[in-house]
Amino acid sequence: MTHSLPTFVPPARLLLGPGPSDVAPSVLRALAAPTLGHLDPKLFEALDQIRAMLRTLFGTRNAATLAVSGTGTSGMEAVLCNLIEPGDAVLVPVHGYFGARVAEIAARCGADVVRVDGTWGRVSDVAAARVACQGRRIRVVAVVHAETSTGVREDLEAWRDLSRELGALFVADTVTSLGCIPIDADAHGLDAAWSCTQKGLSCTPGLAPVTFSERALERIRARSRKVQSFYFDLGLLLDFWGGAHAYHHTISSNLLYALHEAARLVLAEGLEQRFAQHSAASRACVAGLEALGLSLLVEEAQRLPQLLAVRIPSDVPDVSVRTRLLQDFGIEIGGGLGPFKGQLWRVGLMGHGATRRNVTTLLAALGACLRAEGFQPRGDGVAAAERVFSGAERGAASVAR
Amino acid sequence: MTHSLPTFVPPARLLLGPGPSDVAPSVLRALAAPTLGHLDPKLFEALDQIRAMLRTLFGTRNAATLAVSGTGTSGMEAVLCNLIEPGDAVLVPVHGYFGARVAEIAARCGADVVRVDGTWGRVSDVAAARVACQGRRIRVVAVVHAETSTGVREDLEAWRDLSRELGALFVADTVTSLGCIPIDADAHGLDAAWSCTQKGLSCTPGLAPVTFSERALERIRARSRKVQSFYFDLGLLLDFWGGAHAYHHTISSNLLYALHEAARLVLAEGLEQRFAQHSAASRACVAGLEALGLSLLVEEAQRLPQLLAVRIPSDVPDVSVRTRLLQDFGIEIGGGLGPFKGQLWRVGLMGHGATRRNVTTLLAALGACLRAEGFQPRGDGVAAAERVFSGAERGAASVAR
Numbered sequence: 001m002t003h004s005l006p007t008f009v010p011p012a013r014l015l016l017g018p019g020p021s022d023v024a025p026s027v028l029r030a031l032a033a034p035t036l037g038h039l040d041p042k043l044f045e046a047l048d049q050i051r052a053m054l055r056t057l058f059g060t061r062n063a064a065t066l067a068v069s070g071t072g073t074s075g076m077e078a079v080l081c082n083l084i085e086p087g088d089a090v091l092v093p094v095h096g097y098f099g100a101r102v103a104e105i106a107a108r109c110g111a112d113v114v115r116v117d118g119t120w121g122r123v124s125d126v127a128a129a130r131v132a133c134q135g136r137r138i139r140v141v142a143v144v145h146a147e148t149s150t151g152v153r154e155d156l157e158a159w160r161d162l163s164r165e166l167g168a169l170f171v172a173d174t175v176t177s178l179g180c181i182p183i184d185a186d187a188h189g190l191d192a193a194w195s196c197t198q199k200g201l202s203c204t205p206g207l208a209p210v211t212f213s214e215r216a217l218e219r220i221r222a223r224s225r226k227v228q229s230f231y232f233d234l235g236l237l238l239d240f241w242g243g244a245h246a247y248h249h250t251i252s253s254n255l256l257y258a259l260h261e262a263a264r265l266v267l268a269e270g271l272e273q274r275f276a277q278h279s280a281a282s283r284a285c286v287a288g289l290e291a292l293g294l295s296l297l298v299e300e301a302q303r304l305p306q307l308l309a310v311r312i313p314s315d316v317p318d319v320s321v322r323t324r325l326l327q328d329f330g331i332e333i334g335g336g337l338g339p340f341k342g343q344l345w346r347v348g349l350m351g352h353g354a355t356r357r358n359v360t361t362l363l364a365a366l367g368a369c370l371r372a373e374g375f376q377p378r379g380d381g382v383a384a385a386e387r388v389f390s391g392a393e394r395g396a397a398s399v400a401r
Numbered sequence: 402m403t404h405s406l407p408t409f410v411p412p413a414r415l416l417l418g419p420g421p422s423d424v425a426p427s428v429l430r431a432l433a434a435p436t437l438g439h440l441d442p443k444l445f446e447a448l449d450q451i452r453a454m455l456r457t458l459f460g461t462r463n464a465a466t467l468a469v470s471g472t473g474t475s476g477m478e479a480v481l482c483n484l485i486e487p488g489d490a491v492l493v494p495v496h497g498y499f500g501a502r503v504a505e506i507a508a509r510c511g512a513d514v515v516r517v518d519g520t521w522g523r524v525s526d527v528a529a530a531r532v533a534c535q536g537r538r539i540r541v542v543a544v545v546h547a548e549t550s551t552g553v554r555e556d557l558e559a560w561r562d563l564s565r566e567l568g569a570l571f572v573a574d575t576v577t578s579l580g581c582i583p584i585d586a587d588a589h590g591l592d593a594a595w596s597c598t599q600k601g602l603s604c605t606p607g608l609a610p611v612t613f614s615e616r617a618l619e620r621i622r623a624r625s626r627k628v629q630s631f632y633f634d635l636g637l638l639l640d641f642w643g644g645a646h647a648y649h650h651t652i653s654s655n656l657l658y659a660l661h662e663a664a665r666l667v668l669a670e671g672l673e674q675r676f677a678q679h680s681a682a683s684r685a686c687v688a689g690l691e692a693l694g695l696s697l698l699v700e701e702a703q704r705l706p707q708l709l710a711v712r713i714p715s716d717v718p719d720v721s722v723r724t725r726l727l728q729d730f731g732i733e734i735g736g737g738l739g740p741f742k743g744q745l746w747r748v749g750l751m752g753h754g755a756t757r758r759n760v761t762t763l764l765a766a767l768g769a770c771l772r773a774e775g776f777q778p779r780g781d782g783v784a785a786a787e788r789v790f791s792g793a794e795r796g797a798a799s800v801a802r
Contacts, residue, residue, distance in 0.1 A: 005450055005665050006665075007431060008450065008661045010435060013441065020437075022435075023435065028434075028436075028655075032432050033410065034423075034429065035423070035605050036411045037416055038421070040414065045409075046409045046411075049409070053406075069475070069607070070632065070650075071653070073631070073651075077631060108628070109629070198436070206655070228629050228630075229478065230505060231471060231478045247738070248474075249474040251606065252599075252605055252606040253606075260406075260408075261408055264406050267406075
């Protein structure tokens with residue numbers, strides 16, 4: 001069987017789920033350039049440029065900014081395993097699937113996790129967390145900036161202030177925020193952050209941008225034992241990414257080409273413009289979803305523009321609608337995670353994918369799928385979105401590409 | 402500065418170092434196909450085919466065969482952290498840089514490492530290892546099949562027999578052997594093995610094929626504590642790769658396309674044919690190197706065909722020659738690692754790169770670089786290689802592509 005396989009040819013999809021997002025053609029072209037060795041001096045030029053671009057994206061001057069060779073979850077593990085020593089108390093507010101993942105990974109690093117569970121779909125309660133930490137020497141506060149399971153945007157400033165009160169390092173998951181909404185790691189007092197390539201940057205998955213402050217590096221230098229992971233050991237990663245370029249692992253030059261091109265596209269367009277585009281696409285999409293008779297999980301003030309959690313009406317079958325979208329229209333959206341399985345759809349309008357055309361396409365196709373399942377949309381989703389775009393376009397003209 | 406960068410365009414290289422090896426054009430094309438979501442049902446078809454092909458490549462029927470989302474070193478860490486619990490005695494024979502890396506990672510997993518140091522450039526001494534293990538309850542024996550730092554081929558059968566004597570699991574690093582020389586994981590009694598994509602498979606780096614026997618899975622199921630890494634937790638990886646296809650991380654569909662195509666090419670050509678090609682290219686290259694007046698580190702019986710460690714003559718400057726090869730000819734070869742830094746060149750003839758044309762190109766260019774540095778080659782390297790190819794071609798005609 002294995003000896004006669006044809007080349008795998010993926011079907012054409014429009015990726016409007018929680019990630020990956022659609023990848024720009026020039027990023028795919030960059031990916032396919034001939035492979036370079038991981039110690040090639042020309043590759044080091046690309047590394048330096050990538051680091052500089054990641055600093056701009058993260059809003060930081062941190063020297064220790066680079067990409068881990070793995071997906072976003074590897075970035076999460078890399079940050080946590082470098083900063084946590086066994087027995088360290090780590091505060092983790094949990095209001096979604098990825099907060100729970102942070103707590104799980106911190107525990108595997110030996111942390112004494114102070115987990116403060118909130119309500120999925122709402123921001124965490126900083127005051128409750130403060131109470132939970134009373135009398136504890138908290139070493140790290142780890143917060144999910146953009147909770148991918150619910151579409152909630154956490155308030156980094158409130159957590160920064162609590163982290164300072166506690167004298168703890170402050171770290172954040174920015175997997176679903178980088179490139180979509182403002183992050184200013186230095187102003188937000190972040191001592192470390194991790195992200196991914198396949199959402200706001202519209203790059204293929206496989207690398208995890210991370211950044212560490214000088215304070216975080218001091219903590220790592222003062223460790224009493226080695227980081228439990230060799231693969232994610234920041235000191236070794238910095239020896240490769242930095243001046244010495246000492247061999248650590250065979251980094252994928254192809255993934256670096258793609259990240260270089262994806263970051264370049266974002267910065268060439270401008271971060272402010274990107275944020276405006278996400279905001280405009282999101283407002284139009286929300287108007288359209290509501291016109292169809294659907295409601296959003298998260299209230300507007302706490303909602304991420306780039307990831308919309310849509311409540312599935314009780315008489316509509318989750319999987320049938322998503323299967324129709326995928327098979328009849330080639331459109332991927334996400335389902336719910338954890339307690340929201342079967343309860344939510346997750347619509348991503350991220351990076352390159354946050355366009356007027358995609359919003360229109362999705363609303364038209366979703367309306368058709370709902371009707372096919374016997375759910376009568378309340379109104380015309382496309383028309384409602386168009387009304388927003390027509391008004392919004394004065395402020396964000398390039399959304400219409 | 403970051404706002405006006407052009408697209409990064411890698412220079413043209415011929416990769417004849419210890420990896421990555423040159424990637425076939427169809428693999429690069431596969432890499433650039435549009436990204437699929439990690440939960441797309443069509444991607445699961447590719448996953449199933451990749452698993453089947455990896456089983457053939459590893460020579461195993463192990464159900465637990467898949468690719469970790471990271472480089473070869475991530476595969477090493479994934480195997481070790483799943484199989485080792487703190488305090489476990491782990492035997493690691495070390496006769497090169499990667500044996501030392503196995504020992505280092507095992508120690509970070511909490512192992513009580515029984516490290517048996519041999520001579521770099523020679524196979525390890527099984528009898529000495531047996532003595533070192535006396536009275537110890539060894540849980541895992543971890544051996545480097547193909548030591549990338551020296552080009553030594555370890556005898557898996559001898560280590561299998563010792564592992565059985567000790568009642569230990571037997572695991573091997575096959576990073577530089579998979580696809581180049583025979584591996585029969587089941588016959589060799591391997592309980593786990595890890596590899597990479599960018600050497601014998603001639604794929605871009607970024608994934609690490611791994612396989613685990615049923616005995617290894619039993620050991621993992623019987624663990625008293627969780628695996629220290631969430632990212633590398635085999636149970637979670639199997640839940641994604643296996644029937645449930647439960648979300649664990651956003652695997653890179655693009656890297657999977659490339660691995661699928663690379664494995665497909667190897668199996669379409671046939672493993673036996675691939676092994677013959679590596680052997681023929683290597684014998685010709687050795688003849689050419691010796692004709693130039695260079696000598697090999699490893700004696701023939703222990704030498705890997707796919708990775709030749711060449712002693713640098715004392716009056717020849719390592720870096721100057723490699724820089725000339727890279728800058729004037731666009732050819733990458735490797736330098737020495739650890740105690741062999743400045744002492745060795747490492748020539749890789751791997752996968753797609755193990756060709757008559759590449760051997761000829763390298764010998765011609767290396768001869769020119771040596772002359773430019775004032776070293777007079779003893780004879781004609783290309784002619785010597787051609788004599789071997791002419792004789793060898795009767796047995797391995799397709800080397801001449």
